[in-house]
Amino acid sequence: MSDQLALVDHHVHGAATESLDDLTIQSMLTEADAPAPPGTTTWDTQLGFLLRRWCAPVLDLEPRAPAAEYVARRAELGAAEVNRRFLTALHVQEWLVDTGYQTDQVMTPPQLAQASGTPAREVVRLEGLAERVIRAGGSAEGFAADYAAALDAAVSAGPGRPAAAGLKSIAAYRYGLDFDPAPPAPAEVASAAGRWLAAIDADPGARLTDPAVLRAVIWAGVRTGLPLQFHVGLGDPDARLHRSDPGLMHEFLLATQDTGTAVMLLHCYPYQRQAGVLASVFPHVYLDVGEGMNHVGARSGAILAEAMEVAPFHKLLYSSDAWGLAELHYLGATGFRRDLALIIDAFVADGAWSRADGDRVAQLIGSGNALRVYGSA
C-alpha cells in the first residue's frame, strides 16, 4: 500500500505559532496538566519515544536523537520552519478543525490551511458556543432560541469561510456520557440557564456543567443534521474516565438513530472495542482512535487492529487530534498510514483478504468514510 494513502483528518486542532521551550513541549506530549515528577521527564513516554524516532529526521537529526538535542535543534530552526517542515510533509487531503480548545495559542483553520497547503473546515464546539451565548446579555427564557440562532450562524458559510463540517461535544468533560438521553423540556432549559446566569454573577468564569443545558445544546446540534463528534475516553484530568465510556451513550444512540445525524465517537482509547461494538449495531455511529494512536506510540498498530475487529469498515475514520505541536499532526498521518498498511498487508499475506479488498478498505478508512459523512467543502 502506498505511503501516500489519501487521508481526511476529521478531528484536529491548530499548531502553535510560537517557539516552544522544553517544558512547553513536554506539556504538549501528555494529557496531564502538571509537569512530570521531579527528576523525571515526559519524554519518557511512548509518545516521547515516537516523536524522537520519526520527527528527529525531519529536523535533520538521527532517528532517536536525545530529547535535549531535539529541543535545541527545534529552537535553532524556529517555529515557522519547524511547522513548515512537518505540516507540508504529511499530505492530508483536508483538515476538519475543532476550534474550541485554547484557540488563542494555536493557528486558526485559515492559518492551518495556509501553513500546510491543505484546505480546512471548522468543527464547532457546542459548549464553547453556549458559553459565548450565555454571556451575550440574553435572558434565561430566551437562551434556547438565542443558542439556536447562534448555532445556525456559526455553522453557515461566511465571507472567506466555508460552512462548518460538523459539531463537537465535550459532555464527557463537563458531566459524563451518562447524561439523560431525552431532549430537555423548554422550562427545564430556562431554569437551568437561570441557574447558570446566577453562577456567572457570582463567578464570571463559571463554566457550562449543568446537564440540562448540556442536553439542550447537544439536541440543538442533533437538529442541525451535521455530524456530531463526542469526546470519548482518554482526556485531561477534567474528563472522568469512568464516565467517558461510550457504552454509557446507548440510550442516547437509540434516541438519535432515526434523526439522520451521524454520531462520531472520537479517540475512544481505552474503549475502542466498546466503540467498535456500538458502530457495528447503530447505523449512525462512527469511530476513530485518533488521539490514542500517538499516545500509545509503538503500540499504535495494536490499538488500530482492535478498532478494526468488529466495527464495519465503513464506520472507521482517521483523525490525529493534534494540538499545538506540529509533530503531532505529522506523526498522526504518517503513523496511521504505516499501521494501516501493516495490518492490511498481514491479512493479505495470510490469504484472509484479497489485495483489492485491502486497498478498498484502506481508502474507506483513510478518506472515503469521512467524505461520505461530512461531504466536501
Ligand SMILES: [Zn+2]
Ligand atoms: Zn480534539
